[in-house]
Amino acid sequence: xxDFEFDSGEASMTSLQPIPMVRVRTFTTPHVLEMVQGPDAPxxxxxxxxxxxxxxxxxxxxxxxxxxxxxxHMRLDRHQGGFRAVDLDSSNGLYLNExxxxxxxxxxxxxxxxxxxxxxxxxxxx
Amino acid sequence: MxxxxxxxxxxxxxxxxxxxxxxxxxxxxxxxxxWGDELFICDAGTGIRELGSELMASAAGPLTAHFFFSHMHxxxxxxxxxxxxxYLPQNTFHVHSPVRGDDAFHKLLSGQMESRYFPxxxxxxxxxxxxxxxDGTRKEIAGVRVTCFEQRHPGTSWAWSFERDxxxxxxxxxxxxxxxxxxxxxxxxxxxQFRRVPPGFVQFCRDADLLIADGQYSDAEYxxxxxxxxxxxxxxxxxxIAADVKQLALFHHDPLRGDADVDAMVSVCRERAARxxxxxxxxxxxxxxxxxxxxxR
Numbered sequence: 001x002x003d004f005e006f007d008s009g010e011a012s013m014t015s016l017q018p019i020p021m022v023r024v025r026t027f028t029t030p031h032v033l034e035m036v037q038g039p040d041a042p043x044x045x046x047x048x049x050x051x052x053x054x055x056x057x058x059x060x061x062x063x064x065x066x067x068x069x070x071x072x073h074m075r076l077d078r079h080q081g082g083f084r085a086v087d088l089d090s091s092n093g094l095y096l097n098e099x100x101x102x103x104x105x106x107x108x109x110x111x112x113x114x115x116x117x118x119x120x121x122x123x124x125x126x
Numbered sequence: 127m128x129x130x131x132x133x134x135x136x137x138x139x140x141x142x143x144x145x146x147x148x149x150x151x152x153x154x155x156x157x158x159x160x161w162g163d164e165l166f167i168c169d170a171g172t173g174i175r176e177l178g179s180e181l182m183a184s185a186a187g188p189l190t191a192h193f194f195f196s197h198m199h200x201x202x203x204x205x206x207x208x209x210x211x212x213y214l215p216q217n218t219f220h221v222h223s224p225v226r227g228d229d230a231f232h233k234l235l236s237g238q239m240e241s242r243y244f245p246x247x248x249x250x251x252x253x254x255x256x257x258x259x260x261d262g263t264r265k266e267i268a269g270v271r272v273t274c275f276e277q278r279h280p281g282t283s284w285a286w287s288f289e290r291d292x293x294x295x296x297x298x299x300x301x302x303x304x305x306x307x308x309x310x311x312x313x314x315x316x317x318x319q320f321r322r323v324p325p326g327f328v329q330f331c332r333d334a335d336l337l338i339a340d341g342q343y344s345d346a347e348y349x350x351x352x353x354x355x356x357x358x359x360x361x362x363x364x365x366x367i368a369a370d371v372k373q374l375a376l377f378h379h380d381p382l383r384g385d386a387d388v389d390a391m392v393s394v395c396r397e398r399a400a401r402x403x404x405x406x407x408x409x410x411x412x413x414x415x416x417x418x419x420x421x422x423r
Binding site: 084087096097098099100101102103104105107108110 | 130148149407409413414415416417418
């Protein structure tokens with residue numbers, strides 16, 4: 001007889017019990033627009049709601065009172081759990097990562113430029 | 127008025143969903159080009175499914191659209207059976223083909239929906255799907271001049287140009303321009319030297335306000351992929367310079383290329399354009415991007 005026992009692993013396998021279903025807590029963070037260039041930058045804006053307007057007008061959800069910004073410059077529409085940015089026929093255009101766009105589905109760390117103002121889009125978890 | 131161009135699928139060869147391709151996107155080729163109410167759809171890769179969803183959500187009545195395929199390889203047609211508007215009887219789709227007979231695009235498109243490949247037969251699609259011959263290389267549709275150009279690709283492929291009121295958009299994917307160069311080996315000897323693309327294709331792309339083109343390979347990758355039907359991105363830059371293109375969208379990204387790799391490819395191309403002193407704006411096509419293309423003023 002050998003003076004040791006061969007551990008086939010079977011004992012530990014059969015002793016395993018299934019883990020009961022547990023309630024998993026989910027952590028969510030909001031989508032955020034971070035102004036990295038513009039008045040009082042850096043500033044952050046949490047994107048709540050399904051539609052937001054960015055522009056110079058006092059009625060805008062995110063108001064930036066600068067001359068190169070159109071009164072209503074950009075709209076943010078909720079889209080598939082994130083946001084899509086839409087140029088509202090602004091005078092100076094909407095640029096996404098240097099590309100002039102009519103609209104764009106936003107991804108994490110995209111840079112949006114509206115006149116002299118620049119925002120970084122931070123994708124939250126939903 | 128302007129052309130509106132939307133990118134629904136920008137990937138080459140095979141869909142590549144995943145974390146590394148999230149920003150650029152993993153769906154295969156599909157781009158739509160609009161002038162007013164006229165809708166032109168370039169290719170029906172997997173990206174077209176999302177276009178279909180958008181059209182279903184926004185269409186107020188019957189829909190009419192024109193299909194322009196580069197060719198019939200899988201990555202350019204595999205989304206077609208999932209394009210929901212073709213299942214509605216009030217809709218009409220024109221499938222334009224520069225090739226007739228058994229190789230006409232309408233006929234080939236139906237082949238992938240035979241029962242051995244797909245449960246719904248092409249003939250059972252409710253929409254009117256009509257074959258249209260090009261009758262040469264150009265035609266006019268609602269005032270938009272549409273022109274096609276035969277490219278270098280296994281089994282051949284076609285580039286399409288859309289022009290109206292001095293505004294021009296060119297869709298030219300799956301084209302191995304490198305094989306059409308007068309001396310392809312010269313690129314190996316001196317990659318820095320300007321490459322002279324044959325004048326016919328330069329003329330086809332001449333003064334495009336937007337050129338969407340396949341630049342799938344880097345200089346390092348291409349020698350191992352000769353004959354696969356795709357070109358060096360750097361050769362595309364030289365084409366854009368020769369044709370005085372305003373904006374160049376790198377398209378048909380290699381499935382192995384993650385977002386950061388695509389960014390690096392754009393940087394290489396921009397540096398090359400700058401070295402030759404040309405102001406072509408170069409960027410990577412990505413899903414969910416919509417561009418308004420105006421003429422040069």
